[in-house]
Amino acid sequence: MTDIVAVYDVLVVGCGPGGFAAATQSSQAGLHTACVDQRASLGGTYLVDGAVPSKTLLDESYFYRLLQQRELFEQRGVRLPPARLNMQVAQAALKQNIERLGKVYKSELSKYNVTVYNGTAAFKTPHRVEIVQHGESGLIVEAKYIIVATGSTIIQCPGVAIDEAMVVSSSKALSLDYVPPRFSIMGGGTIGLEIACIFNNFGSRVTIIESQSEICQNMDAELASATKRLLQSQGIVFLLDTRVQCAERDAAAQLNVTLLDKRSKKNFAHQCDVLMVSIGRRPLLEHLNISMIGLSEQDFVENVDEQTQSLSKFPHIKPIGDVTLGPMLALKAEQQASRAIQSILSAGSVETSNFNFPPNVLYCQPQVAWVGYTEQQLVSSHIPYQTGKAFFSQNIRYNTLMPQKDTAVPGFIKVLVGSRDLKILGVHIINSDANELLPQASMAVSLGLTAHDVCKVAFPHPSLSESFKQATQFAMATAALPSINVRE
Numbered sequence: 001m002t003d004i005v006a007v008y009d010v011l012v013v014g015c016g017p018g019g020f021a022a023a024t025q026s027s028q029a030g031l032h033t034a035c036v037d038q039r040a041s042l043g044g045t046y047l048v049d050g051a052v053p054s055k056t057l058l059d060e061s062y063f064y065r066l067l068q069q070r071e072l073f074e075q076r077g078v079r080l081p082p083a084r085l086n087m088q089v090a091q092a093a094l095k096q097n098i099e100r101l102g103k104v105y106k107s108e109l110s111k112y113n114v115t116v117y118n119g120t121a122a123f124k125t126p127h128r129v130e131i132v133q134h135g136e137s138g139l140i141v142e143a144k145y146i147i148v149a150t151g152s153t154i155i156q157c158p159g160v161a162i163d164e165a166m167v168v169s170s171s172k173a174l175s176l177d178y179v180p181p182r183f184s185i186m187g188g189g190t191i192g193l194e195i196a197c198i199f200n201n202f203g204s205r206v207t208i209i210e211s212q213s214e215i216c217q218n219m220d221a222e223l224a225s226a227t228k229r230l231l232q233s234q235g236i237v238f239l240l241d242t243r244v245q246c247a248e249r250d251a252a253a254q255l256n257v258t259l260l261d262k263r264s265k266k267n268f269a270h271q272c273d274v275l276m277v278s279i280g281r282r283p284l285l286e287h288l289n290i291s292m293i294g295l296s297e298q299d300f301v302e303n304v305d306e307q308t309q310s311l312s313k314f315p316h317i318k319p320i321g322d323v324t325l326g327p328m329l330a331l332k333a334e335q336q337a338s339r340a341i342q343s344i345l346s347a348g349s350v351e352t353s354n355f356n357f358p359p360n361v362l363y364c365q366p367q368v369a370w371v372g373y374t375e376q377q378l379v380s381s382h383i384p385y386q387t388g389k390a391f392f393s394q395n396i397r398y399n400t401l402m403p404q405k406d407t408a409v410p411g412f413i414k415v416l417v418g419s420r421d422l423k424i425l426g427v428h429i430i431n432s433d434a435n436e437l438l439p440q441a442s443m444a445v446s447l448g449l450t451a452h453d454v455c456k457v458a459f460p461h462p463s464l465s466e467s468f469k470q471a472t473q474f475a476m477a478t479a480a481l482p483s484i485n486v487r488e
C-alpha cells in the first residue's frame with residue numbers, strides 16, 4: 001500500500017456547500033482539516049452545474065423576455081431597441097462567474113488553513129482514504145473523522161439514454177450555448193420547471209412531460225395548479241399523466257420521443273430537438289468504495305444519527321448534504337455540516353435545528369415559494385386549520401412596481417393557521433420577490449409563532465411583506481367563524 005502522506009483530525013470528501021461549510025468550520029474550531037474534491041473547480045453541484053448557473057440563466061432569460069415586451073416600457077415612457085441574444089456570450093460570462101466563485105471558495109479554504117486535494121477519494125480502511133488523480137494510484141490520507149459530502153447525481157430513465165447531445169442532463173442543459181427551437185423536459189419538478197423557464201424565456205418551444213397528474217408533487221395543490229397556469233400563460237406546454245417510453249434520433253437529426261398517455265393507455269409520438277431528463281437525483285457514492293469498509297448505500301439512507309450526523313456502524317464517518325435522506329437543498333447540506341462539526345467538538349449529540357420544513361423557492365417569474373404544511377398534508381394528518389389569503393394586487397408597494405405582462409395568475413400569499421392554537425403552519429406565495437418574502441414565514445413556521453405573534457410585529461410600509469401580515473389577519477378572522485375554511 002502507498003505510504004500515508006498526511007494525518008488530519010477531519011477529512012472532508014466533496015467541496016460543495018456542505019463540504020465547504022464543514023471544512024471551514026472545522027478548521028476555524030482548531031481542527032487540522034483537509035478537503036478533497038474530484039472536480040477541478042470547487043463549489044460542487046451547487047456552484048458548477050446547479051443553483052448558481054440555473055439562477056444566473058433564469059435572471060438573464062427573464063430580462064431578455066422582459067426586453068421583448070417593449071410596449072410595457074413604452075407605456076412608462078422608455079423606448080428600447082429590439083433585444084438580441086448571443087447565447088455563446090451568455091455562457092462565457094456564466095463560466096467566468098463560476099470560475100471566479102470557485103476561486104473564492106479556494107481562497108477562503110486557504111485563509112482557514114484547510115489543505116485542498118484535487119482527486120477522487122475512495123475508502124481503504126474506515127480511517128484511511130486514497131486520493132486518486134487522473135486514474136493514477138494516489139495518496140493515502142488518514143483522518144480521525146471523515147465527513148462525506150459527495151452530493152448527488154441524476155436518476156437515469158431506462159430506454160432514454162442520456163448522450164448529452166440530444167438527450168441531456170440538467171448539467172448539460174445549463175451549459176448549452178445555443179437555444180434549441182423545441183426543448184422538451186421529462187419531469188415537472190422544480191429543476192425541470194426552472195430550466196423550462198430559462199429556455200422558454202430565451203425563445204424555445206418548451207414542453208414538460210410529467211407522468212403524474214400534477215407538477216411539483218411536494219407543493220400545495222392550489223399553488224401547483226396556479227404555477228402550472230402561470231407557466232402555461234407564458235407559453236410552456238404541459239403533457240401530464242404522460243410517460244416517456246423511449247427516444248430515438250432520426251436521419252433528420254430530430255428526436256422522436258414515444259409517449260404513453262396514461263389515461264387512454266395509448267402511445268403517441270412527440271418530436272423535439274433536445275430532451276432533458278429531470279426525474280430526480282440520487283446520492284452519489286459510487287467512487288467512494290464504501291463496500292471496501294463493509295458499508296452499503298442503504299447505511300447512508302437508514303443508519304445516520306440525526307443528532308450527530310454519524311453512521312451507526314462507524315460513528316467517525318459523518319454523511320451530510322445530498323448524500324443523506326431528505327430534501328436535496330444547499331441549506332440542508334450547510335446545516336448538517338454545522339451539526340457534524342459541533343458533534344465532533346462536543347464529542348456527542350448537539351441541539352438539532354428544525355429541518356422538517358425547509359423553505360422552498362421555484363425561481364420562475366413571478367417566483368413561487370413555500371414553507372411548512374400544504375393543505376393536503378394538513379387534511380391527511382387530520383390537523384384542523386384555517387386559511388387567510390391576500391392578493392398582491394391590493395398591496396400598495398406592489399402597485400408602485402413595474403407591471404408584468406404575462407401574469408395570468410394574480411400573485412397571492414396564503415397563510416395556513418392551526419385552528420386550535422393559531423400557530424402558523426404553512427405559507428404559500430406567488431410573487432416576483434417571493435424568495436425575499438419567505439424568510440419571515442419560515443421563521444414563523446420553524447419557531448412555532450402564532451398568528452397573534454405575527455400581528456404584533458410592525459411591518460414597513462409600503463412593503464410587499466405587509467401582505468403576509470394581512471393574510472395572517474384574514475386567517476385569524478376566520479377563527480371567529482369556525483365553519484368557514486376549517487377542515488378537520
Ligand SMILES: Cc1cc2nc3c(=O)[nH]c(=O)nc-3n(C[C@H](O)[C@H](O)[C@H](O)COP(=O)(O)OP(=O)(O)OC[C@H]3O[C@@H](n4cnc5c(N)ncnc54)[C@H](O)[C@@H]3O)c2cc1C
Pocket residue numbers: 013014015016017018019036037038039043044045046047049050051052054119120121122149150151152170191284287288320321322323328329330331333
Ligand atoms: C439544476 C439545479 C438547481 C438547484 N437549485 C438549488 C437551489 O436553488 N437551492 C438549493 O438549495 N439547492 C439547489 N440545488 C441543489 C443543490 O445544488 C444541492 O442540494 C447541493 O449542491 C448539495 O450540496 P452537497 O455539498 O451535498 O453536494 P454537492 O454540491 O453535489 O458537492 C459534492 C461534491 O463532491 C464531489 N465528489 C463526489 N464524490 C467524490 C469523491 N469520491 N471524491 C472526491 N470528490 C467527490 C463532487 O464532484 C462535488 O463537487 C439545485 C441542484 C440542481 C441540479
